[in-house]
Every structure is written in structure tokens, then in C-alpha cells.
Amino acid sequence: MFQLSPSSHFKRKYKKLIKRNNKLEERFDIAFLLLMENPLQKKLKSHKIIARDSKLAFSSKVTADLRIIWRYVEDNPEYDVDILDLIDIGGHEGGRKVYG
Numbered sequence: 001m002f003q004l005s006p007s008s009h010f011k012r013k014y015k016k017l018i019k020r021n022n023k024l025e026e027r028f029d030i031a032f033l034l035l036m037e038n039p040l041q042k043k044l045k046s047h048k049i050i051a052r053d054s055k056l057a058f059s060s061k062v063t064a065d066l067r068i069i070w071r072y073v074e075d076n077p078e079y080d081v082d083i084l085d086l087i088d089i090g091g092h093e094g095g096r097k098v099y100g
Helices: 008-018 022-037
Strands: 002-006 047-050 057-061 064-070 080-090
Touching: 002 008, 002 022, 008 022, 008 080, 022 057, 022 064
Parallel strands: 002 080
Antiparallel strands: 047 057, 057 064, 064 080
């Protein structure tokens, strides 16, 4: 089981996206549950990417064009659970694209 740790940037974009859009919020809820269970399961179509900060990250599908960008938190002895840093949300293609 994984714990999700959203960045402030992620939180701002998330709130903006789900504002007055209950269906999209439900899609995110499903994606969050799947990420907590196993971030590499087939339903999420997770794969490695190079994020905008030029570091290795992962992209997981929420909708056809919407992705969650995340990273594993490196070994941290403070925590008993594995943590995923949620770093960005955005499109897979077009102007809202979040990775190259």
C-alpha cells in the first residue's frame, strides 16, 4: 500500500480541474485508489517519463488526455509506508502537455 503526497503545485491544478466537474473528480478518485494499491498496474498505464524538471518520473492515466505525474519517494526511514510524490497534472498531448 502506498501513501500519496501531493505537492502544492499539484493541489492547485487539481482543485482548478475538478471545480464544478463531478465526473472528473470521480475519475481522479479512482486513479488515486489505484495508485495507492499499486502504481504500476495495467489500468493506469503507468510508464517512465522525463518530467519538465528533466528528472525521471512516472505518468499514470486518469482520462484519455489527462495524466498524473509522480515519483517514488526515496528511502526515508521516518516512514513505515511507501510514498508517492504527486508532482503535476496535465495533458498527454497539445498545449496542456506535461512531458516531452
